[in-house]
Amino acid sequence: MELNEFEKAQIAYDETCLKKRINQKVIDDFYKIIKSNIEEINKIYKIEKENNNSFESIEEVLEKISINNKFKYEIEQRKREDGFLVAKYKESIGVIGVVYNGDPYITITLALNAILSKNAIIFCTNNKMYALTNLFALYLQQALEQNGYSKELVQVINSTDYSEIYNHNNIVRKIIVIGDKNLQDKVISEAKVDVITSGYGNYDLYIEDILDINLIKKILDIKNANFNVYLHKNIVKEIIEKIDIEDYTEIENVEECIRDININSAGYGSSIFTTNGENANKFLKMIKSKNVFVNASPNLESKFDISEDDMLYVKQIMYKNK
Numbered sequence: 001m002e003l004n005e006f007e008k009a010q011i012a013y014d015e016t017c018l019k020k021r022i023n024q025k026v027i028d029d030f031y032k033i034i035k036s037n038i039e040e041i042n043k044i045y046k047i048e049k050e051n052n053n054s055f056e057s058i059e060e061v062l063e064k065i066s067i068n069n070k071f072k073y074e075i076e077q078r079k080r081e082d083g084f085l086v087a088k089y090k091e092s093i094g095v096i097g098v099v100y101n102g103d104p105y106i107t108i109t110l111a112l113n114a115i116l117s118k119n120a121i122i123f124c125t126n127n128k129m130y131a132l133t134n135l136f137a138l139y140l141q142q143a144l145e146q147n148g149y150s151k152e153l154v155q156v157i158n159s160t161d162y163s164e165i166y167n168h169n170n171i172v173r174k175i176i177v178i179g180d181k182n183l184q185d186k187v188i189s190e191a192k193v194d195v196i197t198s199g200y201g202n203y204d205l206y207i208e209d210i211l212d213i214n215l216i217k218k219i220l221d222i223k224n225a226n227f228n229v230y231l232h233k234n235i236v237k238e239i240i241e242k243i244d245i246e247d248y249t250e251i252e253n254v255e256e257c258i259r260d261i262n263i264n265s266a267g268y269g270s271s272i273f274t275t276n277g278e279n280a281n282k283f284l285k286m287i288k289s290k291n292v293f294v295n296a297s298p299n300l301e302s303k304f305d306i307s308e309d310d311m312l313y314v315k316q317i318m319y320k321n322k
Helices: 005-017 024-036 038-050 058-064 104-116 130-146 181-190 213-220 236-242 254-264 277-286
Strands: 074-079 084-092 095-099 120-125 154-158 172-178 194-198 202-207 226-232 249-251 269-273 291-294 312-320
Touching: 005 095, 005 120, 005 154, 024 038, 024 058, 024 104, 024 130, 038 058, 038 130, 058 104, 095 104, 104 120, 104 130, 104 154, 120 130, 130 154, 172 181, 181 194, 202 213, 202 254, 213 226, 226 236, 226 254, 249 254, 254 269, 254 277, 269 277, 277 291
Parallel strands: 095 120, 095 172, 120 154, 172 194, 202 226, 202 269, 226 249, 269 291
Antiparallel strands: 074 084, 084 312
16 A cells, blocks of 8 residues: 555654764755756746745745754753663654745755754645745755655645644644744644644734835835734825735724734734834833834844754653663
């Protein structure tokens, strides 16, 4: 009987657990493969751009990626009075499922962090940037095989039905979901395993005063970003005359905006544009986002907030010397 992607990933993970930790050469070989196939990548990028699935150039994507390959797995080791040695280690989780939009930066960052921590990873994405996701997975599989590891450590499923991930909770040990609040809530409510979320690429923008219309236009033109725009009732008419905003929420005051964002936001980045120092201070203190800004773009610190550490768990080992 032919194995599915999840079963292949589980076998690859079991095999990898018996080997030494995957080293830097896999990453180096992966980057070499990308550079030798840059024309193919750019061809697909051109198609994605025509479909409005735009992102930075592949060079910019690689420049942003930060991978820690010098991670310490031993947390502590001590000897108890009864003679038992107690050690705590960080261990790989197993097979990790990812639900997201196919962003190349996320694909490469998560894939490298997963294999470096000796996990297997399965990406579940829809047609948006699926071709690139599949291509990067293929290149990483080649790099793995070149270094004696199973290519099945990295898998891709093209589907909008994320239950593909949920239905294999006997194999998938953790799900990472990257997207807006609706997607986060859907996955959390339906999944039967641990879920960690990121709102990366999803931002809240509250415009209370018009300070710099050109800056606001520039922010809203950021590629591959989703904005929840909130406009104070006093400046709605002036704003929409100057900027083509298809979807926005009219707000009575800063308190209403804070409540709305805290209920509906993906919690990644939020900004307020205002000349009112008191309202700016309220916004900074009360917004429940990881990155909060005043009179600046909400993607000013656009760094992916899921790391290798999120793909590990702590295991305690006890034994007694003879």
